Amino acid sequence: MRTQEITVNLGPQHPSTHGVFRLVIHLDGEVATGGTSVLGYLHRGLEKLAESRTYPQFIPYTDRLDYLASMSNNLAYVQTVEKLMGIEVPERAEYLRVIFAELQRIASHMVGVGTFVMDLGAVTAVFYPFIHREKILDLFSMTCGGRLTYNYMRIGGLSHDIPEEFLPKLQEFLDYMRTALEEYHQLVTGNEIFLARTKGVGVITKEMAMSYGLSGPNVRASGVCYDVRKAHPYGIYDRFNFNVPVFESGDTFDRYMVRMIEMEESVKIIRQAIKDLPEGPVLGKVPKLIKPPAGEVYHSIENPKGELGFYIVSDGSPKPYRLHIRRPSFVNLGVLEEIIKGWKVADVIAILASLDIVLGEVDG
Amino acid sequence: MYGSGVVKGLALTLKKFFSKKITEQYPEERPFIDHRWRGSLQLDKDACICCNMCVNACPNGVITLESGKDENNKRFLTRYEVNFERCLVCGLCVEACPKQCLKFTREYELATYFRDDVKLGLYHNPKLSAPSSTYAQKTEQKKEG
Ligand code: SF4
Numbered sequence A: 001m002r003t004q005e006i007t008v009n010l011g012p013q014h015p016s017t018h019g020v021f022r023l024v025i026h027l028d029g030e031v032a033t034g035g036t037s038v039l040g041y042l043h044r045g046l047e048k049l050a051e052s053r054t055y056p057q058f059i060p061y062t063d064r065l066d067y068l069a070s071m072s073n074n075l076a077y078v079q080t081v082e083k084l085m086g087i088e089v090p091e092r093a094e095y096l097r098v099i100f101a102e103l104q105r106i107a108s109h110m111v112g113v114g115t116f117v118m119d120l121g122a123v124t125a126v127f128y129p130f131i132h133r134e135k136i137l138d139l140f141s142m143t144c145g146g147r148l149t150y151n152y153m154r155i156g157g158l159s160h161d162i163p164e165e166f167l168p169k170l171q172e173f174l175d176y177m178r179t180a181l182e183e184y185h186q187l188v189t190g191n192e193i194f195l196a197r198t199k200g201v202g203v204i205t206k207e208m209a210m211s212y213g214l215s216g217p218n219v220r221a222s223g224v225c226y227d228v229r230k231a232h233p234y235g236i237y238d239r240f241n242f243n244v245p246v247f248e249s250g251d252t253f254d255r256y257m258v259r260m261i262e263m264e265e266s267v268k269i270i271r272q273a274i275k276d277l278p279e280g281p282v283l284g285k286v287p288k289l290i291k292p293p294a295g296e297v298y299h300s301i302e303n304p305k306g307e308l309g310f311y312i313v314s315d316g317s318p319k320p321y322r323l324h325i326r327r328p329s330f331v332n333l334g335v336l337e338e339i340i341k342g343w344k345v346a347d348v349i350a351i352l353a354s355l356d357i358v359l360g361e362v363d364g
Numbered sequence B: 001m002y003g004s005g006v007v008k009g010l011a012l013t014l015k016k017f018f019s020k021k022i023t024e025q026y027p028e029e030r031p032f033i034d035h036r037w038r039g040s041l042q043l044d045k046d047a048c049i050c051c052n053m054c055v056n057a058c059p060n061g062v063i064t065l066e067s068g069k070d071e072n073n074k075r076f077l078t079r080y081e082v083n084f085e086r087c088l089v090c091g092l093c094v095e096a097c098p099k100q101c102l103k104f105t106r107e108y109e110l111a112t113y114f115r116d117d118v119k120l121g122l123y124h125n126p127k128l129s130a131p132s133s134t135y136a137q138k139t140e141q142k143k144e145g
């Protein structure tokens, strides 16, 4: 049956858009025939702000990019500056950075899968991951005093050493994670309604994934094995033994599964890092005034959402001349308009949630 | 069997329903606040040497301080204001302070009814009674409950 096409605004204030994102969606009955994403509601001009801040002063601003993964954003930025200046980081700081980055990956994926399942209508399933994430936030706040914006990494190391009660708590958490993930598989993964709603929905083919430049779990669900930790190891990631989960079909279910398995792998990495954690200082020798030599640098890391890269041009002054951020959520969102065609509104919401975007990062 | 996944999930929900409750009954129950918590700011104005390190460390120009000189040419503070509206609560000022007289408190209920109350005048209202945080302290202070 042909019906009149109508245009609906989804967002910007709508809980299932995960922030202030607007999707102008064209509907034929209940089926989406196309859509246009409208961005910029959360644009704060972070790249421009960086030009009037000194290098260390920009670290707290990176917290505000992907605010579900502040720790990883910090890491990407400080490593970029370290690369530009050739600063050595103490061993202990390197190991702690890995521990925190992986904890952050678990925390971010917890929100990612939780909100995804919630957007399918299963509200119970959002609380379980949030309970687990809360334990990570406790670990973070005991170390750096913040629950969301950590500002923990420093150029040349970390701002603080971990408190003594941290490692026992972390061990406890890792043991807890095993049952937590099993429980979640029991609750969600085998659920027939969940499978019916996600299998084969919103397929991103391998070609599409590559031509749109996707990264992170979204590209690995489409059969492309690309993980910056393996492809261009940064920090000390080449010392750890872990797998990169890759799925073939590229539907929403696979994107969910990649995240679930990545959490298991992160637990493995953290266990190895705790085993080898050396003693020593956590902040290396850095000049009082951070003044990188003139030049440019690009550095990227594997954030929970994908490849987060910083490009810095320095003119030799204490402030960046230009700073550009490759924001994975922004790039990943590009594919949305294409993959929602032909799906019902309820599925469009699920497809959007499965991409796991954060608007702080999309809008910059 | 079709539907067994749903049943398994419901079994878990039922198990959790009868397990210990974890919801915190705020505000009757108070959360535990970590020792390094970054809350509001507090200043020991007698220990401050007016070196301006905190002012220069701040990314947002939040701190304003004015000082005078006494007869021994020693600086003393006459005004210290924190415009908390624009504060990122990043802690760079506390880390920069050489005298460790600028500290975070462990308060967390910082909402106010009026905009003017957001500004912290740390000179006249030193808030020394608030539980302080050990953030960026080199010698760990005695931990308070
Ligand atoms: S916490 Fe950060 S933003 Fe706030 S006053 Fe200190 S340096 Fe400035």
Ligand code: SF4
Pocket: B043, B047, B048, B049, B050, B051, B052, B053, B054, B055, B065, B096, B097, B098, B099, B100, B101, B102
């Ligand atoms: S850094 Fe410390 S001592 Fe120096 S002006 Fe600020 S509060 Fe005073």
